[in-house]
Amino acid sequence: MMLQSSPSDPLLKVENLVVEYVVGGKTVHAVSDVSLDIARGETLGLVGESGCGKSTLGRAVLQLRQAQSGKVMFDGNELTSMRGEALRKMRQRVQLIFQDPIASLNPRRRIGDIVAEPLVIAGVKDPERRRKMVSDVLAAVGLDPALVMGRLPHEFSGGQCQRISIARALVLNPDFIICDEPVSALDVSIRAQILNLLEEMKSRYGLTLLFIAHDLAVVKAVSDRVAVMYLGRICEVGPSEQLFAKPAHPYTALLIEAIPVPDPDMRPAESVAVGEPPSPIAPPSGCRFRTRCPRADAKCAAEVPELRSVAAGQYAACHYPLA
Amino acid sequence: MTGNVLLSVEDVVVDLPTPRGNLRAVDRVNLEVQAGQTLGVVGESGCGKTMLSRAILQLLPKKAKLGGRVMFDGQDLVSLDRESLRKLRGRSLAVVFQDPMTSLNPVLTIGTQLIETLQEHLELDLAAARKRSVELLAAVGIPAPEQRLTQYPHQLSGGMRQRVAIAIALSCEPKLLIADEPTTALDVTIQAQILDLLAREQQRRHMAMILITHDLGVVAGRTDEVAVMYAGRVVERAPTPALFKKMRMPYTEALLAAIPKLDTAPHTVLPAISGRPPDPTRPIKGCSFSPRCRYAVARCHGEKPELTEAETPAHQYACFHPIETPAAVPA
Ligand SMILES: Nc1ncnc2c1ncn2[C@@H]1O[C@H](COP(=O)(O)OP(=O)(O)OP(=O)(O)O)[C@@H](O)[C@H]1O
Ligand SMILES: Nc1ncnc2c1ncn2[C@@H]1O[C@H](COP(=O)(O)OP(=O)(O)OP(=O)(O)O)[C@@H](O)[C@H]1O
Ligand code: SF4
Numbered sequence: 241m242m243l244q245s246s247p248s249d250p251l252l253k254v255e256n257l258v259v260e261y262v263v264g265g266k267t268v269h270a271v272s273d274v275s276l277d278i279a280r281g282e283t284l285g286l287v288g289e290s291g292c293g294k295s296t297l298g299r300a301v302l303q304l305r306q307a308q309s310g311k312v313m314f315d316g317n318e319l320t321s322m323r324g325e326a327l328r329k330m331r332q333r334v335q336l337i338f339q340d341p342i343a344s345l346n347p348r349r350r351i352g353d354i355v356a357e358p359l360v361i362a363g364v365k366d367p368e369r370r371r372k373m374v375s376d377v378l379a380a381v382g383l384d385p386a387l388v389m390g391r392l393p394h395e396f397s398g399g400q401c402q403r404i405s406i407a408r409a410l411v412l413n414p415d416f417i418i419c420d421e422p423v424s425a426l427d428v429s430i431r432a433q434i435l436n437l438l439e440e441m442k443s444r445y446g447l448t449l450l451f452i453a454h455d456l457a458v459v460k461a462v463s464d465r466v467a468v469m470y471l472g473r474i475c476e477v478g479p480s481e482q483l484f485a486k487p488a489h490p491y492t493a494l495l496i497e498a499i500p501v502p503d504p505d506m507r508p509a510e511s512v513a514v515g516e517p518p519s520p521i522a523p524p525s526g527c528r529f530r531t532r533c534p535r536a537d538a539k540c541a542a543e544v545p546e547l548r549s550v551a552a553g554q555y556a557a558c559h560y561p562l563a
Numbered sequence: 564m565t566g567n568v569l570l571s572v573e574d575v576v577v578d579l580p581t582p583r584g585n586l587r588a589v590d591r592v593n594l595e596v597q598a599g600q601t602l603g604v605v606g607e608s609g610c611g612k613t614m615l616s617r618a619i620l621q622l623l624p625k626k627a628k629l630g631g632r633v634m635f636d637g638q639d640l641v642s643l644d645r646e647s648l649r650k651l652r653g654r655s656l657a658v659v660f661q662d663p664m665t666s667l668n669p670v671l672t673i674g675t676q677l678i679e680t681l682q683e684h685l686e687l688d689l690a691a692a693r694k695r696s697v698e699l700l701a702a703v704g705i706p707a708p709e710q711r712l713t714q715y716p717h718q719l720s721g722g723m724r725q726r727v728a729i730a731i732a733l734s735c736e737p738k739l740l741i742a743d744e745p746t747t748a749l750d751v752t753i754q755a756q757i758l759d760l761l762a763r764e765q766q767r768r769h770m771a772m773i774l775i776t777h778d779l780g781v782v783a784g785r786t787d788e789v790a791v792m793y794a795g796r797v798v799e800r801a802p803t804p805a806l807f808k809k810m811r812m813p814y815t816e817a818l819l820a821a822i823p824k825l826d827t828a829p830h831t832v833l834p835a836i837s838g839r840p841p842d843p844t845r846p847i848k849g850c851s852f853s854p855r856c857r858y859a860v861a862r863c864h865g866e867k868p869e870l871t872e873a874e875t876p877a878h879q880y881a882c883f884h885p886i887e888t889p890a891a892v893p894a
């Protein structure tokens with residue numbers, strides 16, 4: 241499956257990536273034949289329900305999880321075949337921010353050391369220089385370096401811990417950050433602060449982002465393009481505004497409909513009784529969404545739908561896309 | 564106050580002793596729920612929603628101190644003996660928690676749990692209880708309910724478990740169902756199905772419901788009245804349409820504005836609320852929202868605003884400088 245949407249200058253290119261887990265002798269098809277491009281300076285949002293393979297995809301891009309097959313190209317280099325020093329150097333340009341801000345910070349280390357850790361690994365030997373870099377990046381994420389450097393993670397709230405994680409991801413001045421549900425664990429009032437901060441850091445550090453979330457509105461707020469994932473496959477990808485205004489894949493439409501809207505005049509439409517996602521251990525044949533799709537027919541069970549162009553820059557993997 | 568008030572929470576205070584000092588989790592809350600109506604309780608993590616529901620249910624932690632009255636169906640629950648409370652909780656007062664595993668027993672099958680509840684409270688014989696169980700599971704949208712009776716909770720998905728918990732809660736036809744973040748742990752498509760299920764059963768049974776959530780979107784289309792909580796207190800209360808169209812409390816406005824909406828253009832700077840809620844063991848002298856409120860003036864820092872009436876007695880807010888104009892909801 242090839243995507244013709246290739247931006248002219250992709251920083252990241254994922255081609256036909258397959259990632260599986262074996263659990264108790266059974267294969268979990270976590271990521272199946274996924275292809276994606278992310279242009280330099282772009283934010284690509286990745287949405288989908290729990291267990292659809294978003295984190296697995298992110299980890300496979302970072303080479304933290306070995307792929308069964310497929311390629312990951314970063315800035316023209318194939319990460320999948322890189323080893324040792326070369327991979328380590330390349331990885332410094334790619335960072336990860338996790339969902340659980342408190343659990344992702346070592347509880348016994350001081351904030352100054354936590355944020356300095358990537359510098360130590362990268363071989364920045366001069367402690368004074370490290371201190372300066374840590375202090376600068378903490379200030380950039382809105383924390384007072386003098387106040388926070390000597391303290392431990394448990395002394396901070398979830399939102400502050402997420403700022404610290406962001407500082408740690410930024411300290412090596414990377415090109416690309418994978419944000420894996422960076423605001424899902426935060427309260428509404430804190431969420432907006434962190435989303436604004438990510439946007440600000442993106443322009444300040446010239447970043448490219450893969451932004452993973454299950455909340456469509458959050459994804460839309462920060463993304464240029466959005467990819468929708470279902471049970472290990474990408475079912476639709478397109479420019480944010482366009483995708484939300486005119487979803488072509490029935491699953492995208494279902495996701496949009498299910499969002500609770502804070503407006504009492506918009507009485508929620510009675511949800512379609514679409515059941516639950518099937519297990520990734522035995523995904524349905526053909527289109528994986530067919531067991532919940534109101535449009536499914538025999539062809540959907542027999543043939544895997546390929547991503548096809550439905551509008552400028554918008555691609556859907558469906559035999560019967562919505563008009 | 565009309566005659567069909569089913570629940571009235573009067574000046575309820577919950578104090579929790581902690582190593583850091585006394586923590587006032589719920590601070591003089593007053594609420595009513597009419598029979599057959601849905602009240603939404605909205606607020607951020609730690610604002611006291613769960614402690615309020617546990618105060619109503621008389622299920623507070625042992626060391627907690629409860630003040631005020633909870634009148635339910637003509638009885639003061641605070642002074643009721645344990646046996647009467649236990650009967651009441653199984654029958655006319657039911658609850659669904661965020662994590663269905665807190666109400667399900669992991670070592671008993673779904674069938675045993677449902678059948679026992681029905682036998683105990685409705686005194687049905689085994690055959691009748693079994694039949695009723697299958698009907699209930701079908702009503703909450705569980706496919707192949709007969710087979711499910713023999714399954715254990717861990718064999719079901721999160722969404723299915725929540726459906727079972729709802730089936731058990733509904734089994735004795737309660738007059739009031741308290742649903743404490745029933746969908747927070749679920750995916751958005753499953754959330755919509757569970758909320759619809761609750762709304763449908765609530766109407767069909769003419770049951771009253773308290774729907775607790777941190778998501779203003781969840782209460783907007785699904786409640787008759789909303790109470791917004793902040794730092795243990797109700798800071799605004801109104802019929803749902805009035806709350807969204809004419810909110811008076813700056814916190815409600817800020818909370819709504821901070822949510823990314825589907826029609827917000829990408830890369831728009833979100834109107835975030837600065838800072839974070841106060842430490843509940845270090846009470847703030849004035850309005851608890853004052854450190855974060857953009858309208859705060861000197862008086863807000865020194866004096867606590869009490870709930871006052873807006874145009875109608877049903878709409879109340881606790882603020883010295885309420886928003887006068889209809890809220891500019893960023894559409
Ligand atoms: N280490 C693992 N071993 C076995 N199976 C795994 C492992 N990690 C993930 N899985 C399975 O792979 C599938 C994809 O999981 P993944 O964590 O990538 O999903 P996700 O989209 O990130 O979900 P969430 O929104 O819950 O974070 C799921 O079925 C999951 O149970
Ligand atoms: N068992 C307990 N002992 C001491 N303090 C507690 C206990 N349970 C909760 N608290 C505190 O009481 C306050 C209110 O908590 P509560 O659980 O009611 O909040 P909530 O609004 O339900 O939050 P959430 O949205 O996270 O569920 C919080 O400050 C919390 O830390
Ligand atoms: S391919 Fe068929 S089953 Fe899949 S989304 Fe399209 S119509 Fe539905």
Ligand code: SF4
Pocket residue numbers: 812813814850851852853854856857858859860863868881882883884885
């Ligand atoms: S009382 Fe003052 S600080 Fe509190 S919400 Fe009103 S204006 Fe803001």
Ligand SMILES: [Mg+2]
Pocket residue numbers: 294295296420
């Ligand atoms: Mg994940």
Ligand SMILES: [Mg+2]
Pocket residue numbers: 612613614743744
């Ligand atoms: Mg709670």
